[in-house]
Amino acid sequence: MKPLLHDYWRSSACYRVRIALHLKGVDFDTHVVDLAAGDQRSEAWRAENPQGLVPMLEIDGHRLVQSLAIMDYLDARHEQPPFVPKDPAARSHVLAMALVVACDIHPLNNLRVLRHLKGELGQSQEAADEWYRHWVREGLAALEAMAAPGAGRFLAGDEIGFADICLVPQLYNARRFDVPLAPYPTLARVEASCLALPAVAAAHPDVAREIGAKEKMA
Amino acid sequence: MKPLLHDYWRSSACYRVRIALHLKGVDFDTHVVDLAAGDQRSEAWRAENPQGLVPMLEIDGHRLVQSLAIMDYLDARHEQPPFVPKDPAARSHVLAMALVVACDIHPLNNLRVLRHLKGELGQSQEAADEWYRHWVREGLAALEAMAAPGAGRFLAGDEIGFADICLVPQLYNARRFDVPLAPYPTLARVEASCLALPAVAAAHPDVAREIGAKEKMA
Numbered sequence: 001m002k003p004l005l006h007d008y009w010r011s012s013a014c015y016r017v018r019i020a021l022h023l024k025g026v027d028f029d030t031h032v033v034d035l036a037a038g039d040q041r042s043e044a045w046r047a048e049n050p051q052g053l054v055p056m057l058e059i060d061g062h063r064l065v066q067s068l069a070i071m072d073y074l075d076a077r078h079e080q081p082p083f084v085p086k087d088p089a090a091r092s093h094v095l096a097m098a099l100v101v102a103c104d105i106h107p108l109n110n111l112r113v114l115r116h117l118k119g120e121l122g123q124s125q126e127a128a129d130e131w132y133r134h135w136v137r138e139g140l141a142a143l144e145a146m147a148a149p150g151a152g153r154f155l156a157g158d159e160i161g162f163a164d165i166c167l168v169p170q171l172y173n174a175r176r177f178d179v180p181l182a183p184y185p186t187l188a189r190v191e192a193s194c195l196a197l198p199a200v201a202a203a204h205p206d207v208a209r210e211i212g213a214k215e216k217m218a
Numbered sequence: 219m220k221p222l223l224h225d226y227w228r229s230s231a232c233y234r235v236r237i238a239l240h241l242k243g244v245d246f247d248t249h250v251v252d253l254a255a256g257d258q259r260s261e262a263w264r265a266e267n268p269q270g271l272v273p274m275l276e277i278d279g280h281r282l283v284q285s286l287a288i289m290d291y292l293d294a295r296h297e298q299p300p301f302v303p304k305d306p307a308a309r310s311h312v313l314a315m316a317l318v319v320a321c322d323i324h325p326l327n328n329l330r331v332l333r334h335l336k337g338e339l340g341q342s343q344e345a346a347d348e349w350y351r352h353w354v355r356e357g358l359a360a361l362e363a364m365a366a367p368g369a370g371r372f373l374a375g376d377e378i379g380f381a382d383i384c385l386v387p388q389l390y391n392a393r394r395f396d397v398p399l400a401p402y403p404t405l406a407r408v409e410a411s412c413l414a415l416p417a418v419a420a421a422h423p424d425v426a427r428e429i430g431a432k433e434k435m436a
Contacts (some may be wrong), residue, residue: 050363051318062307065364066321069314076306088294089280096287099320100269103284107325123339130229131339145268146283 003028003059004162006048008035009208012065013107014055015169017158019059023160025199028057033210034170035111037109068102071165091129094156097146097163101170102164105139122128136170136179143167144184151186160194168194172205178207221246221277224266227426230324231285232273236421238289240427241378242296243417246275250430253329265403281404286320291384301379312374315364315381319388323357326350327391347395354388354397362384362402370402372412378412384410390423 005021007014021028033039033054040052049056049160057064060077066071075083084091107113109132117123117131146200152158155167171191174181181188194200202209223239225232225248239246251257251272258270269275275282278295282288293301302309325331327350335349343359370376373385389409389421392399399406412418419425 038335051322051360052406053322058308062310064310066317068321069310070319072313073306073310075311088291089278089282091294092280092282092287092291095290096282096284099284099286102317103286103321103325104269104271107321108331113326114353116349117339119289120352121335121339121341121345127339131334134334134338144268 003057005029005211006031006033006056006058007208008033008054009212011035011054012110012173013053015172015203015205016067016165017057017070018053018208019168019200020074020083021199022199022202023081023083023165023191026059026076026078026184027076028059030208030215032215033191034181039209040217056122060149068098068162068166071162075162078203081155081159081161083165083182085159085161090174093146093150094161094163097143097155098166100139100143100146101163101166104142105170106166106173108135132177133179136174136177138178140170140174140181140187144186147190148186151190154192155186155190160197160200164190167191170202181209220228221275221282222249223429224249224251224274224276225426226251226272227423227430228330229253229272230328230387230391231271232426233390233421233423234274234285235273235288236381236426237418238292238301238384240417240420241299241301241383241415242292244292244296246277246431248426248429250433276398284379286316286384290382293380299377299379300359301377301383303377303379311364311368312379312381315361315373316384318361318364319381319384323353323388324391326353335409350395351397354392354395355401356403357398358388358397358405360393360428362404365408366404369408371408373404373408378415378418382408382412386418400435 005028016184033045039045046052055067058068064073114128117128128212147155150156154160155163168191219261224247232338249262257263273285282291283321302312335346350430368374372378373381373392386409
């Protein structure tokens with residue numbers, strides 16, 4: 001049975017997992033959990049995943065959640081290309097860059113948080129947008145400083161890995177909110193290297209949206 | 219040269235790293251970055267760590283940041299006790315539980331975010347506290363559901379690991395904000411098992427505060 005990705009095209013965390021699956025050459029089916037329509041709060045989806053989030057990957061008889069934990073699984077099961085270096089310090093550096101995105105930027109800026117700001121906290125759209133841009137700027141500045149000394153084609157040399165997989169969706173997302181990317185030349189250059197790879201292009205939200213639309217029709 | 223931990227007693231991320239160091243039996247010195255006093259925004263500290271965050275660990279000639287990436291390094295360099303199982307799916311499950319804390323709860327509730335809510339967004343202390351409790355409740359409910367089926371003495375059986383190391387500081391923190399923990403019996407039971415270990419007790423914020431005060435006097 002093919003792996004099944006519970007996916008939403010615009011979710012950064014789903015986008016990471018799609019990149020990882022394509023890089024490892026793992027063919028998969030898609031089930032759409034439409035976050036914009038509120039599918040994640042449905043009883044049906046909560047029964048599948050109590051946290052009510054995406055992505056979830058059904059693979060090899062397991063149900064895996066949390067994008068970085070899914071990427072770790074794929075990396076353990078499929079050797080090429082490796083997502084982290086073998087040297088413990090180099091590996092820690094790659095993970096640290098991935099975690100700047102996954103812990104210090106993305107969690108503050110995903111859909112459920114922006115909705116909470118505008119709903120429960122009564123903030124304007126403008127205030128929510130500025131909140132978004134604030135945390136992106138803070139995080140990307142840190143990431144640029146961490147990456148600049150060691151970056152090659154990718155964030156940690158010339159092999160794509162964990163940190164790059166987190167970077168691509170974050171920059172896609174930043175553009176949606178009109179965050180100027182000029183202050184982060186290393187990140188912009190690495191993003192271009194990533195997007196030039198067919199595996200990364202195949203994971204793009206526009207492609208995922210189209211696949212999702214077909215799945216819903218079927 | 220002994221490893222040097224740049225630490226703040228009340229930071230959850232620092233607390234994780236202290237637990238990890240003590241569990242691995244790594245002796246270390248402490249340098250206090252006093253977040254309450256704003257040390258993290260000083261030019262001196264930004265020169266050390268561009269992100270201006272703690273923890274940072276200087277070890278074996280490396281400067282490591284991001285608590286989970288530091289824990290990964292310690293686990294790679296010091297075999298016992300292992301922080302993750304060897305089986306890829308079991309490992310992914312442990313990481314997923316750790317990431318619920320590290321990505322879905324903690325980033326929304328740390329000091330810089332609560333300050334931003336009260337400062338730039340003009341929220342009351344009460345609204346900031348309720349924001350805090352909201353994300354803790356969401357995250358702990360998810361973690362309880364994920365952990366309950368497989369928990370033993372610890373979150374993923376009878377060995378302490380990555381997820382437990384993230385749980386202990388999160389529950390310490392939740393209590394400070396008066397979040398009722400009765401709905402999470404598995405988490406509370408596992409926390410008690412953790413706190414009974416001398417290595418975990420040695421990492422407690424009260425101990426760290428005392429060590430920090432001595433370091434500042436020296």
